[in-house]
Amino acid sequence: MNSNINTLGRVIVSGRKGVLLGGRICAVRGVDANNLGNSSHLRTLLEIGRTELYEKEQADYAVRRERLLGELSALEKGWDRVLQMISAEVEVPKETLRKIHATIEAKNHELAGLDAEVSKLINMTEHTMNAPVCIRGRAYEGSVIINTFKYMLSSEVKRVIFKLRDKKVAMVTL
Numbered sequence: 001m002n003s004n005i006n007t008l009g010r011v012i013v014s015g016r017k018g019v020l021l022g023g024r025i026c027a028v029r030g031v032d033a034n035n036l037g038n039s040s041h042l043r044t045l046l047e048i049g050r051t052e053l054y055e056k057e058q059a060d061y062a063v064r065r066e067r068l069l070g071e072l073s074a075l076e077k078g079w080d081r082v083l084q085m086i087s088a089e090v091e092v093p094k095e096t097l098r099k100i101h102a103t104i105e106a107k108n109h110e111l112a113g114l115d116a117e118v119s120k121l122i123n124m125t126e127h128t129m130n131a132p133v134c135i136r137g138r139a140y141e142g143s144v145i146i147n148t149f150k151y152m153l154s155s156e157v158k159r160v161i162f163k164l165r166d167k168k169v170a171m172v173t174l
Contacts (some may be wrong), residue, residue, distance in 0.1 A: 020046070022043065
């Protein structure tokens with residue numbers, strides 16, 4: 001009741017008496033609840049999909065990626081200097097070569113892992129858009145669903161899924 005929920009996951013409110021009532025729920029992967037709102041039309045706001053939290057996470061990934069690319073660039077320049085030293089017949093300890101190479105490999109793996117996380121987040125939201133909001137009981141007037149587009153319930157509905165279809169929020173009965 002009157003909660004402020006932010007998650008990259010899915011909000012699930014189960015049980016016969018499970019209800020999202022009032023407040024703001026931001027869930028990247030959607031909402032599954034028994035009831036939404038109440039007969040007093042208490043405003044309940046659902047923000048689904050690519051929410052502020054999603055955008056913040058994407059921005060954080062971009063910053064981390066740029067930092068990693070900078071570190072890799074510096075390491076590769078160092079590697080090039082070592083190779084120049086070797087070609088000039090300067091003795092370079094094998095341990096130094098091994099450490100530099102291992103660090104470059106570790107940073108490449110870290111970058112690949114970060115790219116995989118970004119891809120997973122993008123795919124997660126695309127799959128969620130098939131059925132982002134599922135209400136198994138009643139959804140009351142005054143509830144607002146934002147999934148790129150804003151939709152306000154004008155009357156009570158029962159057992160529905162809210163989907164994004166042709167740039168509009170559509171209701172489909174269960």
